[in-house]
Amino acid sequence: MQNFEFYNPTRVFFGKGQIEQLDGLVPSDAKVMVLLGGNSARATGTLDEVKAALKQRDVVEFNGIEPNPTYETLMEAVAAVKASNVDFLLAVGGGSVIDGTKFVAAAALYDGDAWDIMTSFGAKVQAAMPFGTVLTLPATGSEMNKGSVVTRKSLKSKLPFMSNHTFPQFSVLDPTKTYTLPARQIANGVVDAFVHTTEQYLTYPVNAAVQDRYAEGLLQTLIEQGPQAMATPEDYEIRANIMWAATSALNGTIGAGVPQDWATHMIGHELTALHDIDHARTLAIVLPSLLRHTKETKKAKLVQYAERVWGIKTGSDDEKVDAAINQTQDFFESLGIRTRLKDYGIGESDIDALLSQLGKHGMVALGEHQSIDLESSRKILLGAR
Amino acid sequence: MQNFEFYNPTRVFFGKGQIEQLDGLVPSDAKVMVLLGGNSARATGTLDEVKAALKQRDVVEFNGIEPNPTYETLMEAVAAVKASNVDFLLAVGGGSVIDGTKFVAAAALYDGDAWDIMTSFGAKVQAAMPFGTVLTLPATGSEMNKGSVVTRKSLKSKLPFMSNHTFPQFSVLDPTKTYTLPARQIANGVVDAFVHTTEQYLTYPVNAAVQDRYAEGLLQTLIEQGPQAMATPEDYEIRANIMWAATSALNGTIGAGVPQDWATHMIGHELTALHDIDHARTLAIVLPSLLRHTKETKKAKLVQYAERVWGIKTGSDDEKVDAAINQTQDFFESLGIRTRLKDYGIGESDIDALLSQLGKHGMVALGEHQSIDLESSRKILLGAR
Numbered sequence: 165m166q167n168f169e170f171y172n173p174t175r176v177f178f179g180k181g182q183i184e185q186l187d188g189l190v191p192s193d194a195k196v197m198v199l200l201g202g203n204s205a206r207a208t209g210t211l212d213e214v215k216a217a218l219k220q221r222d223v224v225e226f227n228g229i230e231p232n233p234t235y236e237t238l239m240e241a242v243a244a245v246k247a248s249n250v251d252f253l254l255a256v257g258g259g260s261v262i263d264g265t266k267f268v269a270a271a272a273l274y275d276g277d278a279w280d281i282m283t284s285f286g287a288k289v290q291a292a293m294p295f296g297t298v299l300t301l302p303a304t305g306s307e308m309n310k311g312s313v314v315t316r317k318s319l320k321s322k323l324p325f326m327s328n329h330t331f332p333q334f335s336v337l338d339p340t341k342t343y344t345l346p347a348r349q350i351a352n353g354v355v356d357a358f359v360h361t362t363e364q365y366l367t368y369p370v371n372a373a374v375q376d377r378y379a380e381g382l383l384q385t386l387i388e389q390g391p392q393a394m395a396t397p398e399d400y401e402i403r404a405n406i407m408w409a410a411t412s413a414l415n416g417t418i419g420a421g422v423p424q425d426w427a428t429h430m431i432g433h434e435l436t437a438l439h440d441i442d443h444a445r446t447l448a449i450v451l452p453s454l455l456r457h458t459k460e461t462k463k464a465k466l467v468q469y470a471e472r473v474w475g476i477k478t479g480s481d482d483e484k485v486d487a488a489i490n491q492t493q494d495f496f497e498s499l500g501i502r503t504r505l506k507d508y509g510i511g512e513s514d515i516d517a518l519l520s521q522l523g524k525h526g527m528v529a530l531g532e533h534q535s536i537d538l539e540s541s542r543k544i545l546l547g548a549r
Numbered sequence: 550m551q552n553f554e555f556y557n558p559t560r561v562f563f564g565k566g567q568i569e570q571l572d573g574l575v576p577s578d579a580k581v582m583v584l585l586g587g588n589s590a591r592a593t594g595t596l597d598e599v600k601a602a603l604k605q606r607d608v609v610e611f612n613g614i615e616p617n618p619t620y621e622t623l624m625e626a627v628a629a630v631k632a633s634n635v636d637f638l639l640a641v642g643g644g645s646v647i648d649g650t651k652f653v654a655a656a657a658l659y660d661g662d663a664w665d666i667m668t669s670f671g672a673k674v675q676a677a678m679p680f681g682t683v684l685t686l687p688a689t690g691s692e693m694n695k696g697s698v699v700t701r702k703s704l705k706s707k708l709p710f711m712s713n714h715t716f717p718q719f720s721v722l723d724p725t726k727t728y729t730l731p732a733r734q735i736a737n738g739v740v741d742a743f744v745h746t747t748e749q750y751l752t753y754p755v756n757a758a759v760q761d762r763y764a765e766g767l768l769q770t771l772i773e774q775g776p777q778a779m780a781t782p783e784d785y786e787i788r789a790n791i792m793w794a795a796t797s798a799l800n801g802t803i804g805a806g807v808p809q810d811w812a813t814h815m816i817g818h819e820l821t822a823l824h825d826i827d828h829a830r831t832l833a834i835v836l837p838s839l840l841r842h843t844k845e846t847k848k849a850k851l852v853q854y855a856e857r858v859w860g861i862k863t864g865s866d867d868e869k870v871d872a873a874i875n876q877t878q879d880f881f882e883s884l885g886i887r888t889r890l891k892d893y894g895i896g897e898s899d900i901d902a903l904l905s906q907l908g909k910h911g912m913v914a915l916g917e918h919q920s921i922d923l924e925s926s927r928k929i930l931l932g933a934r
Contacts, residue, residue, distance in 0.1 A: 165789040167564025172557070178806060179552025371786040373774060374793050377766025385758040401756040404550040408759050408806070417802065421563060
């Protein structure tokens with residue numbers, strides 16, 4: 165096991181009816197800005213439920229945070245915060261709304277050009293406004309971590325930042341709020357959580373027994389319950405397990421003391437920025453090809469993955485690894501998520517532009533060994549055609 | 550899954566050399582009381598290392614917190630805190646020193662009879678002094694939770710309390726500090742962590758998929774690595790895994806959203822209070838008999854435990870359950886921990902006094918169904934002869 169620091173002060177309220185906890189969580193004299201994505205929180209009644217729970221508090225809304233939240237939109241929210249006396253932010257939505265709210269919380273108190281927050285990967289954040297979240301879409305884990313990803317449209321740049329100042333104070337997770345999600349979003353959420361887990365698990369062994377078992381448990385849960393979540397949308401227990409698995413995949417627990425990869429995410433971000441593909445779908449495209457490209461350096465963990473997660477006990481190590489990667493790709497396809505660039509109309513001629521963006525963002529030494537240079541990224545993308 | 554709240558703000562620094570982090574964690578102008586158990590932190594050099602890391606800070610020591618820390622001793626520490634201008638507490642030791650420090654932190658600021666803290670199970674705690682811990686003995690998980698168990702010798706009462714005010718601000722976990730522990734203490738720690746896990750896992754199913762997989766991962770880790778930890782005391786990786794498994798077993802993660810038992814602990818506490826048996830040994834005595842006594846109501850989880858943790862795939866459900874309980878008991882014995890009352894000189898004639906203490910402490914409806922009354926406790930104790 166590697167040395168680590170673990171810290172996660174977010175308070176989670178999980179279950180049916182937990183939105184009513186907001187009254188005890190938001191200061192009673194707060195002026196609250198509720199940040200929202202599209203229209204779904206309004207259409208489903210979740211927004212009304214949130215406002216009812218906030219009781220006498222003065223509430224303003226900021227609507228229109230996009231999937232892959234943009235700097236351009238978020239800076240409008242920052243301006244609205246500064247123009248008012250809002251002193252508490254409440255994200256109501258999925259990972260994009262929560263990521264966006266983290267940026268707003270930090271940018272509202274940042275002295276200087278707020279894009280510095282992104283180019284410093286969060287290192288320049290010295291403070292942030294207090295905020296909480298009401299999660300409606302299980303996927304990113306943003307509701308219980310300090311990270312955020314923001315896209316600057318004008319630069320076609322999608323970058324992550326992290327700061328100890330941008331943990332939500334609390335997050336409310338009510339699985340019934342996921343009942344109305346389109347199947348596409350549930351599938352995306354399952355794949356997102358799955359790949360968050362593999363980024364922290366499929367590297368090289370450091371004998372971190374607990375973290376490995378936990379990661380395997382999350383993958384097994386997603387494999388078992390992901391298809392059920394799509395088949396029976398109003399099965400509370402299944403939705404609860406998917407929701408908690410997604411949060412658990414990126415709350416720091418499985419990543420403590422182990423090497424981490426994240427190359428799939430960094431390459432995937434460029435696919436979203438240039439081709440507007442759903443985040444989870446970019447991961448489903450990149451991961452199988454990346455695992456095939458790196459299977460020699462990842463072999464020990466891939467064999468463990470094959471045996472423990474997929475129950476593949478026979479064959480040579482190479483056969484186990486190949487079977488596990490194929491089953492992973494088949495699992496994504498079984499959820500209705502296509503895993504080839506060509507399924508999204510992307511061909512070999514598009515790869516140079518993707519590599520150019522990776523270069524521009526400094527993504528030239530990715531992976532747990534920092535060995536995925538632009539030439540490796542090219543091979544991974546070629547392998548994903 | 551049941552509704553739950555999860556909150557754990559303790560900052561963990563894990564690994565070799567992490568004691569030097571203390572300088573950044575304790576306020577630079579703090580007057581620090583270091584709380585200690587016996588002589589081991591002094592003898593092994595850990596205390597010197599702690600003092601060196603605390604640099605210029607004014608440090609006083611409080612020595613002599615016992616295994617099963619007593620109210621009587623802890624009130625001396627409270628008096629010493631009040632008589633000085635100590636404003637930060639630092640526990641250096643195992644779970645007893647940390648539990649004791651939690652009580653001191655709360656009692657020093659409590660207005661009234663400090664024993665109220667115990668009889669209210671912590672409900673009356675409104676504030677506590679800030680404190681951190683340097684863990685030297687992996688077992689109780691106290692380093693990353695808000696609970697504590699204190700014994701009042703004069704009453705032969707051993708009671709737990711919990712409060713959101715008594716989370717350590719930070720805990721330093723350096724596995725090398727466990728190298729010098731006697732084998733007996735490592736064995737106790739493995740059993741303690743094991744039974745913490747079963748208390749939160751061996752109840753009835755609520756389809757909490759992640760929590761179940763996590764609990765099974767902890768049990769598998771303890772079964773695999775516990776014997777190795779005793780055989781090769783200076784194997785860093787094994788000691789690291791045992792240490793992190795013990796912390797993870799009681800930091801709230803596996804217990805969120807699931808029913809919990811804790812009857813083994815409550816019955817075990819009386820064995821310690823009346824007969825001075827090591828805490829972990831009381832658990833090893835009570836658990837197998839309790840599982841046999843409650844196997845009908847716990848059957849579904851016991852079958853899952855047999856299959857997933859012990860790999861018992863053949864036979865009827867009853868045969869699987871019986872085999873799993875036997876293997877559990879054998880596992881404890883294999884660590885050198887005796888599992889029968891008679892091994893500790895306790896016979897049938899001692900049982901009435903134990904039941905009388907359980908009654909006195911209100912422990913008359915124990916377990917996840919509150920169905921273990923004094924008659925059931927009698928049968929469990931009779932079964933453990």
